[in-house]
Amino acid sequence: MKKKLSIVDIAQSLNVSKTTVSFILNGRAQEKRISPELVERVLKYVEEVGYKPNSLAKSLRTGKSNIIGLMVEDISNPFFASIARLIEDRAYKNGYKIIYCSTDNDTGKTKDLINMFRDRHVDGYIIAPPEGIEDDLNSLIKDGMPVVMFDRHLPQVNADYVEIDNLFSTYNATLHLIDKGYKNIAFITFASRQTQMVARVQGYKDALASKGLTPVIKEIVFNQDEDLIIGPIESFLKEHTGLDAVFFGTNHVGACGLKVISSLGIKVPEDLAVISFDDYDVFKLYKTPVTAIAQPIIDIADNVITVLLNKLNNPLSANKPQGVILKTELRIRDSSK
Numbered sequence: 002m003k004k005k006l007s008i009v010d011i012a013q014s015l016n017v018s019k020t021t022v023s024f025i026l027n028g029r030a031q032e033k034r035i036s037p038e039l040v041e042r043v044l045k046y047v048e049e050v051g052y053k054p055n056s057l058a059k060s061l062r063t064g065k066s067n068i069i070g071l072m073v074e075d076i077s078n079p080f081f082a083s084i085a086r087l088i089e090d091r092a093y094k095n096g097y098k099i100i101y102c103s104t105d106n107d108t109g110k111t112k113d114l115i116n117m118f119r120d121r122h123v124d125g126y127i128i129a130p131p132e133g134i135e136d137d138l139n140s141l142i143k144d145g146m147p148v149v150m151f152d153r154h155l156p157q158v159n160a161d162y163v164e165i166d167n168l169f170s171t172y173n174a175t176l177h178l179i180d181k182g183y184k185n186i187a188f189i190t191f192a193s194r195q196t197q198m199v200a201r202v203q204g205y206k207d208a209l210a211s212k213g214l215t216p217v218i219k220e221i222v223f224n225q226d227e228d229l230i231i232g233p234i235e236s237f238l239k240e241h242t243g244l245d246a247v248f249f250g251t252n253h254v255g256a257c258g259l260k261v262i263s264s265l266g267i268k269v270p271e272d273l274a275v276i277s278f279d280d281y282d283v284f285k286l287y288k289t290p291v292t293a294i295a296q297p298i299i300d301i302a303d304n305v306i307t308v309l310l311n312k313l314n315n316p317l318s319a320n321k322p323q324g325v326i327l328k329t330e331l332r333i334r335d336s337s338k
């Protein structure tokens with residue numbers, strides 16, 4: 002098998018130092034005042050001989066892989082997929098590639114994935130953390146790794162995070178239902194101690210409490226299997242026939258809940274008003290367009306990658322980790338009139 006060309010081979014062929022070739026191939030020619038003519042000669046030769054730098058060797062040598070590890074709950078979920086794509090575009094423009102993966106909110110799987118990223122020498126981590134990985138993230142931070150959490154955060158992890166104002170979002174949306182005259186309002190969501198999920202339930206409860214109304218909450222075990230979401234919602238709605246409105250706590254629960262409402266022949270909003278967290282494009286196209294809380298996807302992605310790039314470009318910065326809290330938009334449609 003043909004021996005892979007190295008930087009030494011290139012330097013000897015061109016009769017220049019290995020260091021000069023290395024500076025040129027690592028984009029440091031200008032910083033090292035290497036002449037454009039020599040840069041041109043080296044790059045032309047490298048292209049002619051088809052030299053491919055060994056990225057692992059480079060990362061071991063330079064301590065940089067120019068790779069960012071992005072860990073989301075479920076990359077197939079439109080919410081996470083749209084944010085991941087925006088992050089990828091911004092990262093690529095700044096010389097970084099992204100490795101995505103899905104945690105499925107599973108602590109053990111997430112620990113494995115963090116170890117995988119460590120083996121690949123990623124330069125930084127962006128993560129929507131499940132519960133139970135505080136020690137793993139604190140160990141990364143102790144090792145000098147930039148970590149940015151988003152969508153939720155782990156209070157025991159001293160790292161930057163980007164979230165939305167979950168509590169106000171559900172408080173405001175629930176008040177909208179109450180202002181429209183709905184009084185028996187249920188909140189259906191995943192059972193979770195994650196900060197964003199806890200805040201959403203709290204906002205709903207606070208709004209009802211402010212008007213002397215009683216909360217009716219259904220928490221479903223988190224999973225991605227639609228049948229295991231639809232079943233409990235169907236039983237709940239069949240049991241609670243006195244409801245006049247329902248609030249779904251995430252996009253996935255909302256999509257499943259609307260399927261149940263349709264299958265039970267429930268009329269929206271005549272029999273039951275509906276609001277869902279996260280605005281799916283299709284919600285506008287429903288027979289009764291669905292009122293939804295829209296998250297600022299572009300701003301979330303922009304803030305996450307900006308915070309991480311700042312940390313990567315200023316490794317010695319002593320800036321105290323910050324929480325960025327973004328606003329959502331309540332998009333009122335016919336399902337809550």
Ligand code: RIB
Pocket residue numbers: 078080081152197250251252253278279
């Ligand atoms: O599945 C995506 C939903 O859960 C969004 O509401 C996002 O905030 C996550 O927490």
